[in-house]
Amino acid sequence: MKQLIQNYKTGELQLIEVSDPLLKSQGVILQTKNSLVSVGTEKLMISLAQKSYLGKALARPDLVKQVISKIQVDGFFDAYKAVMSRLDMPVPLGYSSAGIIKEMSNVECRMSNVGDRIACFGDLFATHSELSYVPKNMFVKIPDNLSFEDASFVGLGAIALNAIRIANLTFGENVAVIGLGLLGQLTVQMLKAFGCKVLGIDISNNKLDMAKNFGADTCALIGRDDILQASLDFTKGVGVDAVIIMAGSQDNKPIEMASEISRDQGRIVACGMISLDLPRQEFFKKELKVVVSRATGPGKFDPLYENKGIDYPLPYVRWTTQRNMACFLDLISQGKVNVQKLITHRFKIDDALKGYEMILSGKEPYLGVLLEYGEVQESKKRIELRAQNTEHRTEEKMSNVEWPMSKFGIGFIGAGLHANTSLLPALKKFKKEARLIGIANTSGYKGRHAGLKYGFEYAVSDYHELLNDKNINAIIISTRHNLHAQMIVDSLNSGKHVFVEKPLCVNYEELKNIIALYDLKHKEEGLQLMVGFNRRFAPYSTLAKQLLGNASDMVINCRVNAGFVPADSWIHDSTEGGGRVIGEVCHFVDLMQYLTGSLPISVYAEATDIKGEDNVLISLKFKNGSIGTILYSSQGDKMLPRERFEIFSGKSVCVIDNFKSLFFAKDGKIKKKSSFSLDRGFNDEFKAFFVSLKEGKPVVDFKEYVYTTLTTFAIIESIKTRRPIEIDALANSL
CATH class of the missing domain: 3.30.360.10 (Dihydrodipicolinate Reductase; domain 2)
Known part of the structure; x- marks a missing residue:
């Protein structure tokens, strides 16, 4: 399948072929029809990635401090390796999409069925890819009268909706929205649906006009209008009840502006990525409250909610991430939010890089940029890396090679940070002993990246593909700890030697099973089992x-x-x-x-x-x-x-x-x-x-x-x- 990834080390944005995602319990496989480019967030990510190392350091001084600390403790060489390894890990783009359920686990997922239309959110789930794995709390069904295009706005809509909720607004209050990009326009529409009066503020006349069309009561242009006076005129001299900041800025102007136009006891919600050096005197004088909204609301960044599908009880947490997603789609369904008017560009997934070039260059105005996906032609369980891998081309001449019996065929499971930082660099040094055949990782883009970097012949998402490969006679396991025991058992039963990163297992029952099986396989087949106590x-x-x-x-x-x-x-x-x-x-x-x-x-x-x-x-x-x-x-x-x-x-x-x-x-x-x-x-x-x-x-x-x-x-x-x-x-x- 095709997927968009960003490399922070090289700055390269790529559309690549990766193996299909692996279906896990508590979730579904999404066949994407549309995904929405979060132009503000993604442009920021790409711009940072394309900076020089010095530029990256200047942009993220907080991370520079961590690097300096690591150099002082571990030394320059080890700190450098760790930083380069982390920068070199590919990052998938996208977090808001819509499509149909292609596969689903045997666990009930909100009464869903294969073929259902769903909208998805999550920076590791709703990516710009033809297929993706989505846990059950990170998708909702699409109302019948909505298109995939409409539904693909679900992530940004839920973010805007959560910012509105934590502002604790009541009917008829005066609210200023600073920043009228995609999030700002959605916020204006929902504030009007909630019965609030809206003051829109931006640096673009075109965006002010759009906000007026969506119902903003008053608009003010930064650099032309007196924003403070505009807010006083709007509120009859009182100041706004709440300010929602949807702008992105490296300076302190948005928060300073918000404090100036707020009334006494006003509330400020910072949703955009801004500096938060609070002007104390203004906050003290008015006793202002400020809160940074956390994306789509309760559940976001909670691994139990996101990954394991453990929901919060509705009577105690009314508006979770998933419920905000559903509410936003209902607002579109009822005609209270219009997203079609926000769409300025559509690109086929094959032309996605042209779309990003347009965004980065600023050659033409843009707002809502959608990616479109066709039917997935065929399932890709395995991605061949030989033709792409320069190391294989120059060193091994892979066609019709007869490998010496002294070489052990290696299958590697796991391509996370530890594997890339410690294990794979060490393993690569043993070219005389090892033939690196296959690498497996549930995230296909990680397996492909590590496979190319360290010279593997192919990459897969399902480790059982390695176990079925007769050319592989040793498996190296570097996954999360709870997976070790089953992978050891499966590998030994497939007649493979095993090297497993510590720990051997995580409970007595697993240990008992491993002991019994290893004793049998070691005696009968001479299989070896080594644990990575380095x-x-x-x-x-x-x-x-x-x-x-x-x-x-x-x-x-x-x-x-x-x-x-x-x-x-x-x-x-x-x-x-x-x-x-x-x-x-x-x-x-x-x-x-x-x-x-x-x-x-x-x-x-x-x-x-x-x-x-x-x-x-x-x-x-x-x-x-x-x-x-x-x-x-x-x-x-x-x-x-x-x-x-x-x-x-x-x-x-x-x-x-x-x-x-x-x-x-x-x-x-x-x-x-x-x-x-x-x-x-x-x-x-x-x-x-x-x-x-x-x-x-x-x-x-x-x-x-x-x-x-x-x-x-x-x-x-x-x-x-x-x-x-x-x-x-x-x-x-x-």
Whole structure:
């Protein structure tokens, strides 16, 4: 299918072919008929992307501060890699569309059926693409008397409607609308439908005329009219009851203007992207209230609402995102809002780049720009990358190639930020060992981008396509944590070796199933299963192991300045990420196992609260008598290096500081080593993986993976029960 994407690194806007989206539970596959270009937002995105690196830095000083902080902690090289990787991730354009349901999950979606006409919203859902996956709370049915063109305005309409709602207006109030672009014109029409009097303000005479045609009572032209006097004349000397700012501006003029024309106790709603350096004296004098509207209303940016379809009860949250969408379409259906008069341009999806060129150049006036889509000719489960991939063209001459048996065919699942920043750059270095065949990602544009960048032969949305490929004999899994277990099981059952990013799994039942299947497949077919505990392969970890030897009385202190993760992140979701103990503390348990050469036998943990896994103190005891503590906290400042390990043993001490330096002292002699950049072991981890495949035996005892995983489960149990947990007892229960 065709999709529009933007690259922030190169500034390139592309119409590309990607694999069809994967249907998930709680949603539908939309076959797009029309999508609306949000000319203000998308022009801003594209303009930023096309700036030089200096231009981007000047436009986003907030992000520059974050980069400087990262340089100070991780070093320039690692910070540069992270920034470039993030900039290089493609971004889909579009967030308001309409079409028909092509497929739907077996979960009831608002009594919908295949073939129903629906309008959709969401910057990852209602994109400028022929097909898209849309969760059930992010679409509504289209009234019978509306066209797809009408319905494609649903996203912008719901945004304007939400701004009106949070202004807390009553019938007959005087409202000023600053900025009469697409959102402003919709706002004017709905304010009139709500029985308000409207003062329209803009820099364009044409837009003022349009607002008058839509019912604006008075209009004022910035630069010609005295805006303050116009507002006083409009309100008989009182000032407006509310101001809704729909303009986009980098200066402070819109908020200053809004404060000047407001009455005492007035309300200001900032919907457009503006500076909010509030003029305190004016706000103090009038006791003004200002609120920044959050897109389409309650539910927006809530992953439980958007992605999982968990709705808010109507008696408690009357106007959610979805209900605002439906209300807006009803207003069009009743003739109270006219969107057809807002449409200035229509472009076929194949000509979309011409449309954006017109918008960016400003060669002709525009307002409502629609993209039109025809029928999808054929399903595309797989996108061939060989012809597009310069690396394959120059290095491998792909036609009729007979690959050497020493090369392992690799299928890679997941193309997120971690995969692009850490795993794929490391994997690409093993060209002698690996043939990178297929990459799978549910978002086709991400899989295509990573596939081209790292030299894969094709990209798919469904990972089962990789499992059915006889040329692939090893699968690498880098997805969200809740998907690991099923993908491991599917891969082993397909006769594939497996490398899975940590964690191995997120609950006991998954672990039990993996153990049983791996034992069988390893014995009968020689299949290998490796977990991505990369810290044990870091150069300073292996050096520390050599220096310390195999002592049986180690004392290890591990301190992790983990950094804050928002409470609504998928990482904290017990069903999706498993929490930070299962998802990340596992690294440090595994490293302690490696350094001590022993399995953990008991654990006790305390957290700042019984549900908290962000701030936890863990005490571990190992079978050989070694002990260790892990202090894991999200409350620290990023200026402190993230990870530090202190190991005491046999009158010696070894310190690993953030995998950038090592200090070792014994018998009064000191050894120091440091590196320009940090190395957490990703390269050596893959080296070990390919050694295990060649030699047919694991480089890490599978029992260590089991005990690391059990220990993380035990940590959570200990936090809840406030008592020590015996690991062997958990192992014996499997």
